[in-house]
């Protein structure tokens with residue numbers, strides 16, 4: 001299923017990406033070397049990635065009733081995203097994320113995400129049809145927990161593949177979110193939140209991840225810093241679990257922003273088309289690697305870029321893991 005319909009439940013924002021040589025200290029200024037103004041926010045970035053990978057993305061997000069939103073939604077349409085479920089809400093401006101990036105790849109985000117630009121449970125209910133028509137649903141846990149849980153339950157009820165991006169907060173929503181999920185993807189920091197184990201200890205992360213498989217998800221993708229990303233899944237043949245630590249691709253990292261979103265999108269596409277977990281894992285990391293070489297979170301997932309990164313990963317992984 002390459003042209004799968006995938007619903008993304010998450011954030012849309014105006015991204016302003018400013019590249020400087022060095023971040024100025026307080027009371028000083030720095031000249032901007034490069035400025036990009038883009039369609040952004042994690043939800044939109046994932047939807048753009050899905051479109052580039054051949055899926056049909058549908059976005060459930062909130063935009064303001066302002067002109068900025070008109071621009072962003074126009075861009076989203078040109079990216080092949082179905083924006084008919086995007087909620088237009090007056091009373092607050094469309095979310096804005098200003099990213100300042102230095103030459104070492106260190107970023108700082110200044111984000112204005114007004115409460116009114118967050119999805120509510122009522123927004124999820126109103127988008128009921130979109131859930132029913134989707135082959136998979138990707139939910140970002142940066143949205144309010146009650147909203148994320150409503151989206152997760154709706155996905156479960158429709159029997160669709162549910163992918164969670166982030167770490168559920170350790171509150172009453174955590175257990176039902178994990179129970180509903182098929183896949184959970186966490187970055188380095190979220191891995192620590194999810195497992196309670198420092199991300200620099202792959203063996204302990206793996207053993208906690210194996211326990212988490214009993215809580216619901218059948219596959220976990222966990223960022224482990226410089227070691228790469230650990231994928232742990234239920235192995236139907238053995239009845240136990242299997243794991244693959246996929247290293248990072250070898251390249252100059254300009255900006256990691258959006259690489260996690262590309263990873264999540266590619267993992268979803270690969271699983272939907274029936275790739276086995278180890279192949280899906282490589283494809284996902286290849287997509288992340290193809291996103292770290294440029295400023296800003298907007299992915300550029302061309303076939304050539306993915307092919308190069310997959311070859312790099314094959315060269316790094318031991319033959320037995322292929």
Ligand SMILES: Nc1ncnc2c1ncn2[C@@H]1O[C@H](COP(=O)(O)OP(=O)(O)O)[C@@H](O)[C@H]1O
Nearest residue numbers: 187223248249256257258259260261288289292
């Ligand atoms: N050189 C690289 N090759 C492949 N993946 C990378 C590389 N550098 C960073 N990554 C991955 O990019 C991801 C960044 O995730 P995250 O911080 O969640 O990004 P965002 O939320 O901005 O999309 C991590 O999974 C990390 O392992």
Ligand SMILES: [Mg+2]
Nearest residue numbers: 186187260261
């Ligand atoms: Mg992330």
